[in-house]
Amino acid sequence: MIEANPQYRRCYGSSEVLTGDVNYDDILISYDSLKNKYGLEFLFDTVVDVDPQTQVINLKSGDTVSYDRLIVSPGIDFIWDGTEGYSEAVAQGPMPQAWKAGEQTLLLKRQIDVMPEDGTMIIVPPANPYRCPPGPYERASLMAEMFQTRKPRAKILIFDLKDGFAMDQAFMLGWNRLYGYRIPEDKMTGMPDDINQPSEQGMIDWISGSNGGKIVQVNPPDMTVKPSLAMSFMGM
Numbered sequence: 001m002i003e004a005n006p007q008y009r010r011c012y013g014s015s016e017v018l019t020g021d022v023n024y025d026d027i028l029i030s031y032d033s034l035k036n037k038y039g040l041e042f043l044f045d046t047v048v049d050v051d052p053q054t055q056v057i058n059l060k061s062g063d064t065v066s067y068d069r070l071i072v073s074p075g076i077d078f079i080w081d082g083t084e085g086y087s088e089a090v091a092q093g094p095m096p097q098a099w100k101a102g103e104q105t106l107l108l109k110r111q112i113d114v115m116p117e118d119g120t121m122i123i124v125p126p127a128n129p130y131r132c133p134p135g136p137y138e139r140a141s142l143m144a145e146m147f148q149t150r151k152p153r154a155k156i157l158i159f160d161l162k163d164g165f166a167m168d169q170a171f172m173l174g175w176n177r178l179y180g181y182r183i184p185e186d187k188m189t190g191m192p193d194d195i196n197q198p199s200e201q202g203m204i205d206w207i208s209g210s211n212g213g214k215i216v217q218v219n220p221p222d223m224t225v226k227p228s229l230a231m232s233f234m235g236m
Contacts, residue, residue, distance in 0.1 A: 002057065002065065003031070004046045012132065014101040015139040018109050019146045027101055076131065085218040094220045099126070099135075112143075118153040122225060124215055125160050133166035141171065144179045144203050158206045159227055160213040172206070179203040 008029045016022040034040045046060040050070065057065040078097060080088045091097045091104070098108040115121065121143060125136035140156050147154040165171075168187065175181030176195060180202020183191065207213040212229030219226070 001034075001040055002043045002045055002047055002059070004044070006044045009101040009105070011099065011101045011135070014098075014105050015135075015142045017101075017105050018098075018112055018139070019142050024106060027105075083215055083218055085220065090218070090220050094223060095218060115151065115154065117151045118155075119151065120155045120157060121147075123156065123158045124225075125158065125162070125165065127161045134171075137165060137168075137171045140204055141174065144175070147203060148179070154203065156204045158204065158213075159215050159225065160206060161209045162213075163208045163210050175202070175204045181205075184208070 008031075009024075010027045010029050013022065013027055017024055017027060031040070031042055035042065043059075043065070045063065048058045048060055050057050050072070055067050055070070057067060057070075059065065078088075078091075078100075080086065080091070086095065092107075096104045096107045096111070098104040112121070123136055123140055123143075136158070140158055143156055147156070164187075169191065172181060172183045172187055173191060173195070176183055176197075180198045181204050182198050182201050183195065184206075188195075207227065209228075212227040214228040215225050216228050217226040218224070
């Protein structure tokens with residue numbers, strides 16, 4: 001197995017690092033079981049190209065590997081230029097993406113730790129399709145649980161390209177009962193009869209795509225984002 005990363009930090013559960021419920025090392029995954037239990041041999045390098053005629057793989061280190069059968073699993077990656085003002089460099093500084101666990105997780109945690117008590121956290125879920133569809137909304141829920149005790153005047157704004165998401169009604173019902181979320185009218189069908197709709201939005205606010213949830217521009221120096229409707233919001 002040719003793998004670029006000698007160690008892997010799992011994305012699932014990384015939000016619990018942000019809240020302090022688990023340590024950073026708790027999400028570290030090694031390949032020892034695959035090596036010891038199943039006898040897999042690992043070569044930590046990056047594939048540059050594959051020649052299917054000669055059945056040879058060229059590696060970044062300059063080495064080559066011959067094969068009889070080949071399975072290619074390149075995975076997914078970020079579209080860094082998908083939003084005006086955003087880039088990989090910006091993600092390493094003021095506006096981490098933090099969807100891929102690792103140093104980005106620690107960077108976002110440091111920002112959350114120093115966020116003012118009345119600060120605003122902005123979460124921008126990816127467009128479909130992407131891994132773990134409930135992930136961004138699970139993160140918002142965990143952040144709200146933590147903010148209730150540590151930063152009770154904080155706000156969480158979820159700017160979403162979509163007009164719905166995986167298990168959205170279940171999330172919204174929980175947000176309503178725990179964090180004073182006002183459920184949109186188009187999501188009320190099938191909800192319990194005893195829902196108490198607050199007059200003002202609570203700690204969490206989900207902005208759907210049709211209501212301006214698409215972020216069209218970010219401004220890292222002043223930590224603001226511009227959604228598709230004429231308004232701007234400041235993050236932490």
